[in-house]
Amino acid sequence: MGLLDRFRFSSLGRFLEKIFGRRHARIGIYGPPNVGKTTLANRIARDWSGEIIGSVSDIPHETRRARAKSNIRIENGNSSLTIDIVDTPGITTKVDFRDFLNYGMDEEEARRRAKEATEGVIEAIRWLDDVDGVLLVMDSTQDPFTQVNVTILGNLEARNLPVIIAANKIDLEEASPATLKTAFPQHPVVPISALTGHNMDMLYSKMIEHFGKKKRRRSK
Amino acid sequence: MKVKGVTVDLISRSKLEELTSSEKIDFIIGEVKKGKILILETGLTAAEQADLIKKTMSTIDHDTFIGIEMEGYPEEKVGFFHRLFGIRRSRITVIGPANLLKTIRKDDQVIETIIIPGKGV
Numbered sequence: 001m002g003l004l005d006r007f008r009f010s011s012l013g014r015f016l017e018k019i020f021g022r023r024h025a026r027i028g029i030y031g032p033p034n035v036g037k038t039t040l041a042n043r044i045a046r047d048w049s050g051e052i053i054g055s056v057s058d059i060p061h062e063t064r065r066a067r068a069k070s071n072i073r074i075e076n077g078n079s080s081l082t083i084d085i086v087d088t089p090g091i092t093t094k095v096d097f098r099d100f101l102n103y104g105m106d107e108e109e110a111r112r113r114a115k116e117a118t119e120g121v122i123e124a125i126r127w128l129d130d131v132d133g134v135l136l137v138m139d140s141t142q143d144p145f146t147q148v149n150v151t152i153l154g155n156l157e158a159r160n161l162p163v164i165i166a167a168n169k170i171d172l173e174e175a176s177p178a179t180l181k182t183a184f185p186q187h188p189v190v191p192i193s194a195l196t197g198h199n200m201d202m203l204y205s206k207m208i209e210h211f212g213k214k215k216r217r218r219s220k
Numbered sequence: 221m222k223v224k225g226v227t228v229d230l231i232s233r234s235k236l237e238e239l240t241s242s243e244k245i246d247f248i249i250g251e252v253k254k255g256k257i258l259i260l261e262t263g264l265t266a267a268e269q270a271d272l273i274k275k276t277m278s279t280i281d282h283d284t285f286i287g288i289e290m291e292g293y294p295e296e297k298v299g300f301f302h303r304l305f306g307i308r309r310s311r312i313t314v315i316g317p318a319n320l321l322k323t324i325r326k327d328d329q330v331i332e333t334i335i336i337p338g339k340g341v
Contacts, residue, residue, distance in 0.1 A: 091273065092273075092287070093273055093276060093287050093288050093289065093290050093318065094276075094280075094286050094287025094288060094289065094318035095277070095280055095282075095286065095287055096282070096286040096287070096318070096319075097282050111282055114280075114282055115282070118277040118278070118280050119277070121273065121274070121277045122274050122277050122278065125270050125273060125274050128270070143326070145326045145327060145328075146326075147269075147290050147291050147292065147323075150269075150292070150293070150294055151266060151269040151270060151273065153266075153294070154265075154266025154269065154294055155266045155267065155269075155270050157266070158265075158266050158267060
């Protein structure tokens, strides 16, 4: 643990955080497979540090291990927040290696990918214990009432972790971010296109406001 | 004579309340791996759902068990004292093998599922 991390978790650090609000937060990017989590992580990292976090693909479960990038400082006017981004594997309740055969993989490769995907789901859920806030990415062209979304939100609410819902893929004609806003009125929903960068300024502003808030009570 | 078909078990609140969280998850995984569909009267807490997903992932063998289909509703706070102390009550949930059960539609009132033809035991 680095010196800054030691300070953050010290009594003095926690006391100052309560008084002045958070200035450094570890943010997990969560969601089901293929909603654009890594595209969003790359967009944030590239906008503020010039680098990317990981490769993207149309094949589900491209991200099978959590990947982090530290000390990304995002700014909006006079406000700023330094974040560590954790890009997590997509959470799902099922993984069938046969699905990957449709993408031209041989069976051995498909089985290996499926096994890694199951391990990635477990790792993603474990990371919930180590983040300060979550960007929950949803595909705004899809039905938002999925069990994965319900389970993730339920766990965030139980931990009292701040969450912003990124209603992604609004560059697509069939996108309906208003449906997500209606479905989850208790959480901030920001319509974005991580691919084109549309509305990212709005997301950064909301991140500074929401994740930089004074620390709230956490329970598990 | 054994009747062929898919078994659907409705699990009562009292049965679920007898079990600890880990017992509940082991019970669900065990029954679903047998090819049964379960309808839980009270469902699972958010933490139990996450644990069930983790357990499912570690149980998948890719040949006979590819995971679960699960649909339920967020926990609800009921009554004054429940709200006061942040106590939530989980709601009805349907869980089955992913190769057998498929969700067609879900809104805040109805969960519509189908049993995939030819997959019954």
